[in-house]
Amino acid sequence: METSAVRTGDTWTINGEKSWNTGIHRASHILVIARTSGKAGDASGLTAFLVPTDTAGFKLEEMLWTFNMPTDHGRVSFTDLQVPHSSIFGGEGKALQVVQHFFNENRIRQAASSLGAAQYCINESVKYALKRAPFGKPLSSNQGIQFPLVELQTQAEMLRALIHKTAWQMDTYGAFSVSDKISMCNFVANRLCCDASDQAMQVHGGLGYSRHKPFEHIYRHHRRYRITEGTEEIQKRRVAGYMFGFMDRKAPKGVST
Numbered sequence: 702m703e704t705s706a707v708r709t710g711d712t713w714t715i716n717g718e719k720s721w722n723t724g725i726h727r728a729s730h731i732l733v734i735a736r737t738s739g740k741a742g743d744a745s746g747l748t749a750f751l752v753p754t755d756t757a758g759f760k761l762e763e764m765l766w767t768f769n770m771p772t773d774h775g776r777v778s779f780t781d782l783q784v785p786h787s788s789i790f791g792g793e794g795k796a797l798q799v800v801q802h803f804f805n806e807n808r809i810r811q812a813a814s815s816l817g818a819a820q821y822c823i824n825e826s827v828k829y830a831l832k833r834a835p836f837g838k839p840l841s842s843n844q845g846i847q848f849p850l851v852e853l854q855t856q857a858e859m860l861r862a863l864i865h866k867t868a869w870q871m872d873t874y875g876a877f878s879v880s881d882k883i884s885m886c887n888f889v890a891n892r893l894c895c896d897a898s899d900q901a902m903q904v905h906g907g908l909g910y911s912r913h914k915p916f917e918h919i920y921r922h923h924r925r926y927r928i929t930e931g932t933e934e935i936q937k938r939r940v941a942g943y944m945f946g947f948m949d950r951k952a953p954k955g956v957s958t
């Protein structure tokens with residue numbers, strides 16, 4: 702965390718930069734997390750500020766080129782940017798708790814979205830395989846076409862059951878009690894969607910690889926999810942944390958479940 706903020710009276714001065722700000726080209730505000738006390742790596746001492754993007758000292762440096770063009774992810778900088786004390790969101794030094802309020806919900810939302818897109822790819826592949834008949838024989842009559850789709854459909858069914866159960870447990874017992882299950886849903890769903898869109902491209906042949914079908918776009922979009930809402934490795938770290946007892950199932954102090 703290289704971005705820092707220093708207080709003088711009622712004003713905070715922020716200096717630093719942040720890569721990967723999705724939607725920043727349209728945003729009226731940005732939630733800036735800066736170090737206000739402690740040392741690098743400390744969990745406390747980070748503060749969240751709600752900053753209007755038209756504040757002097759804020760600059761959109763560049764939009765970052767990605768696998769999924771056109772991009773909507775920017776890198777921004779803060780140079781002697783001044784905000785009042787009242788722009789602190791969630792309490793001084795408590796930015797980690799702010800983030801912990803929404804990451805579980807985001808992760809399961811993303812899992813459900815990837816599952817839906819995966820199911821779409823499977824359904825479209827089945828429909829196409831029934832219709833397309835190279836040399837007069839429907840693609841669907843080949844086990845080489847059927848079996849990979851059967852594997853994907855089986856994984857989709859199992860994942861759907863886990864997502865439903867986990868969402869119910871989040872509502873009933875609180876998200877932190879099943880944070881590991883949320884992470885399982887997340888990394889399995891994002892991977893499943895990449896596998897299903899890849900298979901859909903294969904079943905649709907050249908057409909599948911083209912932009913006349915949505916599969917290559919689904920692949921590019923959901924490939925990102927294996928990195929952004931906590932990488933696959935970070936999801937596994939959480940599962941391992943609960944499995945081996947390094948992490949607590951209780952919500953951290955100050956975070957509602």
Ligand SMILES: Cc1cc2nc3c(=O)[nH]c(=O)nc-3n(C[C@H](O)[C@H](O)[C@H](O)COP(=O)(O)OP(=O)(O)OC[C@H]3O[C@@H](n4cnc5c(N)ncnc54)[C@H](O)[C@@H]3O)c2cc1C
Binds near residue numbers: 723767933934935
């Ligand atoms: C398209 C896109 C949009 C984004 N939008 C936003 C946004 O709107 N807001 C925002 O705040 N961020 C956003 N991000 C940033 C995103 O959250 C980070 O890229 C992500 O959390 C990974 O951090 P990193 O890139 O610094 O990777 P690093 O932390 O440098 O990790 C690099 C690799 O090492 C692995 N790794 C790290 N530690 C370990 C470990 N202990 N054991 C094993 N492997 C490990 C990681 O899993 C990863 O694969 C976005 C990123 C992208 C690509």
